[in-house]
Amino acid sequence: MKVLEAKKITKLFPGVVALDDVDISIYSGEIHCIIGENGAGKSTLIKCLTGVYKPDAGEITINGKDAGKERSLFRRVAYVPQEINLFGHMTVAENLFLPYEKTGVNGLINQKELNQRALPLLKDFAINVEPEMLVRDIPVSAQQLIQIVRATVCQDYQILMLDEPTTSLTTEDTVLLFDIIRKIKATNKAIVFISHKLEEIFELGEVITVFRNGKRVAHERMPNVDLAWVITKMTGRAMNQDETFYSEKVTDEVLLEVNHVTGACFTDVSFKLRKGEILGFTGLVGAGRSELMQAIFGYLPAYGGSVKLNGKPFKLGETNYSVRHGFIYLPEDRKKMGILPMLSVRENITIPSLSKLTRYFSISRKRESALTEAVISAYNIKTPDAEKKIQFLSGGNQQKVIIGRSMSCDPQVLVFDEPTKGIDVGTKAEIYRLMKKLAEEKGIGIILISSEMEEVMKCANRIIALYHGEIYGEFACGEKKERILSAIIGVQADSKGSYAHD
Amino acid sequence: MINTKKKGLATLRRSTLTAITLILFVMVVIAGFISPYFLDMYNLQSLIRDLAFVGMIGIAQSLLLLVGELDLSVGKIASLCGILAGMLMVNGGVDPFLSLGIALILGLVFGLINGLLITKLRLNSMVATIGMSSVYGGINLVLTKGKAITQIPESIYSLGKGNIGPIPIPFLFTLGVLLLVLFLTKKTKTGRYIYAIGNNREAASILGIKVDKIRVMIYAIVGMICALAGILYVARLGSSQSTIGEKWPMMSIASAVIGGVALTGGTGNPAGALVGAAIISVISNVIVLLGVSVYWQSAVSGIVIVLAISFSSLSTIISEKKQKKLG
Numbered sequence A: 001m002k003v004l005e006a007k008k009i010t011k012l013f014p015g016v017v018a019l020d021d022v023d024i025s026i027y028s029g030e031i032h033c034i035i036g037e038n039g040a041g042k043s044t045l046i047k048c049l050t051g052v053y054k055p056d057a058g059e060i061t062i063n064g065k066d067a068g069k070e071r072s073l074f075r076r077v078a079y080v081p082q083e084i085n086l087f088g089h090m091t092v093a094e095n096l097f098l099p100y101e102k103t104g105v106n107g108l109i110n111q112k113e114l115n116q117r118a119l120p121l122l123k124d125f126a127i128n129v130e131p132e133m134l135v136r137d138i139p140v141s142a143q144q145l146i147q148i149v150r151a152t153v154c155q156d157y158q159i160l161m162l163d164e165p166t167t168s169l170t171t172e173d174t175v176l177l178f179d180i181i182r183k184i185k186a187t188n189k190a191i192v193f194i195s196h197k198l199e200e201i202f203e204l205g206e207v208i209t210v211f212r213n214g215k216r217v218a219h220e221r222m223p224n225v226d227l228a229w230v231i232t233k234m235t236g237r238a239m240n241q242d243e244t245f246y247s248e249k250v251t252d253e254v255l256l257e258v259n260h261v262t263g264a265c266f267t268d269v270s271f272k273l274r275k276g277e278i279l280g281f282t283g284l285v286g287a288g289r290s291e292l293m294q295a296i297f298g299y300l301p302a303y304g305g306s307v308k309l310n311g312k313p314f315k316l317g318e319t320n321y322s323v324r325h326g327f328i329y330l331p332e333d334r335k336k337m338g339i340l341p342m343l344s345v346r347e348n349i350t351i352p353s354l355s356k357l358t359r360y361f362s363i364s365r366k367r368e369s370a371l372t373e374a375v376i377s378a379y380n381i382k383t384p385d386a387e388k389k390i391q392f393l394s395g396g397n398q399q400k401v402i403i404g405r406s407m408s409c410d411p412q413v414l415v416f417d418e419p420t421k422g423i424d425v426g427t428k429a430e431i432y433r434l435m436k437k438l439a440e441e442k443g444i445g446i447i448l449i450s451s452e453m454e455e456v457m458k459c460a461n462r463i464i465a466l467y468h469g470e471i472y473g474e475f476a477c478g479e480k481k482e483r484i485l486s487a488i489i490g491v492q493a494d495s496k497g498s499y500a501h502d
Numbered sequence B: 001m002i003n004t005k006k007k008g009l010a011t012l013r014r015s016t017l018t019a020i021t022l023i024l025f026v027m028v029v030i031a032g033f034i035s036p037y038f039l040d041m042y043n044l045q046s047l048i049r050d051l052a053f054v055g056m057i058g059i060a061q062s063l064l065l066l067v068g069e070l071d072l073s074v075g076k077i078a079s080l081c082g083i084l085a086g087m088l089m090v091n092g093g094v095d096p097f098l099s100l101g102i103a104l105i106l107g108l109v110f111g112l113i114n115g116l117l118i119t120k121l122r123l124n125s126m127v128a129t130i131g132m133s134s135v136y137g138g139i140n141l142v143l144t145k146g147k148a149i150t151q152i153p154e155s156i157y158s159l160g161k162g163n164i165g166p167i168p169i170p171f172l173f174t175l176g177v178l179l180l181v182l183f184l185t186k187k188t189k190t191g192r193y194i195y196a197i198g199n200n201r202e203a204a205s206i207l208g209i210k211v212d213k214i215r216v217m218i219y220a221i222v223g224m225i226c227a228l229a230g231i232l233y234v235a236r237l238g239s240s241q242s243t244i245g246e247k248w249p250m251m252s253i254a255s256a257v258i259g260g261v262a263l264t265g266g267t268g269n270p271a272g273a274l275v276g277a278a279i280i281s282v283i284s285n286v287i288v289l290l291g292v293s294v295y296w297q298s299a300v301s302g303i304v305i306v307l308a309i310s311f312s313s314l315s316t317i318i319s320e321k322k323q324k325k326l327g
């Protein structure tokens, strides 16, 4: 049964046509995947279909009635937005049932009752947190799941729309989420699912709609298509999926030497990074990879240990020192730690290079614009103009700004923390190629933190597995996937040359 | 018709500063109509002399608001610096202009103390500066026992009372401060860092910006501007009084917010604070000219200030409603 139909939807933003005359129909009991490059208009479409945005043209009917006129129909659509937007200082239970009117919590709020009601929900989704915990204290993957539970708490929804729900999830959580999605589907509800991870689309999807530049370019039933079809439709060109991106110019020169570093979430970690090498760090979410790198970078405190850069002692605990010495960290959570939301794309791009752009105490606008234009075109950043506030760019394009701006700081060591989170396949390959190029041509040492096994296996010359803040194994590229997988779940690698320290 | 209106609203929302300047202009015209004395040269001069002080502190305050903080001790720093300058000149026999210079440096030191306390001990700026406000006020009382310091040398009077052409000298100082602050915030690297910190402190730190150093620096600058306002006021009155600047903390915040500087940090233009101060001064001036009873003056000016602050959100609300009706 057709529950929702959108006809000729057009949505304009200053300088961009985010959606251009788009038709789409959603049927109950069906999982509908939407796919497209960063900035193709997927999130915008979802926001129009959920009533968050009002389209500039076109009409949306839900259950055969015009939702533009009867806005209460949008209540039939449950929506999980791309960015986590929970109330960090409130408890898990409170977050689940907000707004109270919608979830049938009336009168005075009884914390105990809320907690009681939350328990079965948390159990259903196998979320391992207590209802009375504060949301900001629970792991990101749990927050992501809570966000999904919250959307489904209100019972009368017929369509569930998920905008990139798996970007912060571990593999196990994803499996779990898929089970839940299938269960929801079995109750004859419609599912709309957006993801940049193509294997997820193939696992879950029944129909697929592809977007490019705000236009609907293809629509098919899943069994009729293959990976090559999807990529070609999405990017407009074919792509080799088996391409690898190891650096082929690893030198013997040790660039970064980390000795027995200990911090809040990791203990006694030692490793070496060579010039021109891509070193992968893998592990489960919460293994302490980001914390380790942030401590070396100086953002988090390190309790003990020492670090050498180019053979010289490297001071810990000061980000400014690290950046000046070419140790750059690109954060995983770009909204919280990466972008300056209310500043323009230009200001976000040039912020680390202002010293170079300054003449006689003031920033030279000419040089600034030149650098901005160069970065925008080099990294293929989609924005109507450089003065657009960065918060209005699509997630993938924000990420490109963050990567692009770091390159103008003459980096020696670059830490990419989950660099392709929420990035489309085409751009992913671009980023991998970029890492390879930086390592090979400039001799930069690259540390790649990633939860995606495919990603580290494709890019890293060496892979270190971290489990609960300790190194559980070190592997050369080409190692069997199973051995790495067992290291990240805490099975110590055997002594045949693959133990961590040398 | 509808289209042009929409456009008008859009421009208004894009630049609060232009909008608020327009409003100021309209208010001046209306004020001129309702009270014939308003456009009188003498009245305008005293109005501008008043607004120079609130404007100067407002500009300073907007620097702090940009990084997401505020300073409630601005008034007490100003009066303490005024007192210290007075004591140096009158009791210490120090050269008047040298005393003023020393007072400026003391203001910088007081600001520095605020900044160091707040960054090193990780205090909330509002709570910490309420506390420091009592400290500076207390020192003031200990020094003066509440009495004013009179017999300030006349050589400095012109700084507060004088005019160059028709323009009051304190206002010229305010314009000077504004130009320097605008240069700092709009043209320099440090200025960009200030906006970056106000936007996202964590991101700023990851970019390698010395967040705390910049915050301390701003507190010091603010302290020095307060000292300048304080000594100019002493020059204006011809005596140092501990009541100088009592209303400045709130007035400066209101001016900055009316001028479009966000309380949450990261956006706004310090020039807005001067326009905001002008709006507040015009309102209080008109209320006095209209002969509103002294008891009502504060309430009435309060209401108008709240209206002025809500301007920017009102324009958003109105345009949203319009859109709904049209759609």
Ligand SMILES: Nc1ncnc2c1ncn2[C@@H]1O[C@H](COP(=O)(O)OP(=O)(O)OP(=O)(O)O)[C@@H](O)[C@H]1O
Residues within 6 Å of the ligand: A013, A014, A016, A017, A018, A036, A037, A038, A039, A040, A041, A042, A043, A044, A045, A082, A382, A383, A392, A393, A394, A395, A396, A397, A422, A424
């Ligand atoms: N609120 C907004 N204001 C202005 N422009 C916007 C706004 N939201 C989105 N856009 C623009 O609309 C286009 C589509 O963005 P959208 O977020 O829908 O892309 P997306 O397909 O979800 O991308 P991603 O995969 O990166 O999340 C982009 O060019 C973006 O810059």
Ligand SMILES: [Mg+2]
Residues within 6 Å of the ligand: A042, A043, A044, A082, A163, A394, A395
């Ligand atoms: Mg999106």
